[in-house]
Amino acid sequence: MTSLPIITLQNSEELPVLTPEISAPARRLPRWLKRPLPQPGMAFTSDVIVDLKLETVCESAKCPNRTECWSTKTATFMIGGNVCTRPCGFCSVPKGKTEELELDEPERVAEAALRLGLRYVVITSVTRDDLPDGGAEHWYRTVVAVREKTGAQVEVLTPDFRGNRAAVTRVIESRPDVFNHNTETVPRLYHRVRRNAEYQRTLDLLKQVKDEAPEMPTKSGLMLGLGETMDELFDVLADLRTVGCDMLTLGQYLQPSPEHLPVERFLPPEEFEHIGTMARSMGFSMVASGPFVRSSYHAGEMASHLVETGHSPPLTP
Numbered sequence: 621m622t623s624l625p626i627i628t629l630q631n632s633e634e635l636p637v638l639t640p641e642i643s644a645p646a647r648r649l650p651r652w653l654k655r656p657l658p659q660p661g662m663a664f665t666s667d668v669i670v671d672l673k674l675e676t677v678c679e680s681a682k683c684p685n686r687t688e689c690w691s692t693k694t695a696t697f698m699i700g701g702n703v704c705t706r707p708c709g710f711c712s713v714p715k716g717k718t719e720e721l722e723l724d725e726p727e728r729v730a731e732a733a734l735r736l737g738l739r740y741v742v743i744t745s746v747t748r749d750d751l752p753d754g755g756a757e758h759w760y761r762t763v764v765a766v767r768e769k770t771g772a773q774v775e776v777l778t779p780d781f782r783g784n785r786a787a788v789t790r791v792i793e794s795r796p797d798v799f800n801h802n803t804e805t806v807p808r809l810y811h812r813v814r815r816n817a818e819y820q821r822t823l824d825l826l827k828q829v830k831d832e833a834p835e836m837p838t839k840s841g842l843m844l845g846l847g848e849t850m851d852e853l854f855d856v857l858a859d860l861r862t863v864g865c866d867m868l869t870l871g872q873y874l875q876p877s878p879e880h881l882p883v884e885r886f887l888p889p890e891e892f893e894h895i896g897t898m899a900r901s902m903g904f905s906m907v908a909s910g911p912f913v914r915s916s917y918h919a920g921e922m923a924s925h926l927v928e929t930g931h932s933p934p935l936t937p
């Protein structure tokens with residue numbers, strides 16, 4: 621058996637380099653990225669979403685975990701419509717002309733959370749650069765409605781509100797249990813991956829949350845496999861720690877359609893595990909690192925471990 625070549629990480633830890641068959645731009649998914657076929661239990665979740673005319677990022681972003689999550693009556697609600705004002709290269713949410721906010725949406729999200737029996741609700745939104753407050757008041761009303769109706773914990777996964785600090789403050793005032801804002805990728809790739817966003821703006825947002833609500837856990841996530849180097853990745857993780865980010869998710873980028881950015885590299889599960897271990901050693905209280913990890917994947921489980929123990933188990937789904 622030939623041994624794998626080795627790459628050296630920033631802190632001299634060693635990882636196996638990917639073999640050519642999995643480092644080449646992918647036409648076929650490697651074996652570890654196969655997911656289960658749809659399960660019967662998904663119908664209940666689907667019916668609730670359809671009945672209440674809600675959007676989910678599970679569907680809009682073509683999330684690979686939908687079978688698993690929806691079978692266990694878990695979904696991530698996407699508020700503010702299903703059209704985004706940003707042309708991000710990785711995201712399959714439709715872009716273009718937005719519609720007016722639906723004022724009863726907060727109540728419908730709360731009703732869906734109740735029917736699904738959720739004890740931990742993750743809410744995200746499209747980016748609404750067309751609105752003066754970026755939709756912050758709508759966010760506020762949704763978080764409050766969910767908590768009042770269900771008593772559940774709420775995690776918000778917000779856009780950057782174009783750096784509008786008052787908008788961020790308004791979301792903080794809704795007192796979410798976790799404030800999540802994704803970094804998505806390393807700064808060198810922002811112009812391709814996250815056009816119209818700014819790396820520093822993301823760091824500033826996370827810092828603002830910590831400054832205004834020091835007890836509120838903050839969380840961020842990156843997709844790997846877009847062409848980032850390990851040095852760049854660990855520079856970002858260091859920046860996130862500098863602004864006090866508590867929780868981290870790292871998952872494999874998957875190309876949602878041929879029109880979206882290609883996958884540059886499929887990281888095998890053991891590499892995710894290794895990166896997760898290194899991230900934990902940097903002081904993050906919670907790290908989930910694995911090919912199928914998404915911002916909202918097992919979010920409640922991760923948050924409860926954080927509350928109970930102050931640390932997370934090595935979650936590498």
Ligand code: SF4
Nearest residue numbers: 678683685686689916
């Ligand atoms: S990981 Fe999140 S976005 Fe994906 S299906 Fe599960 S709840 Fe939905």
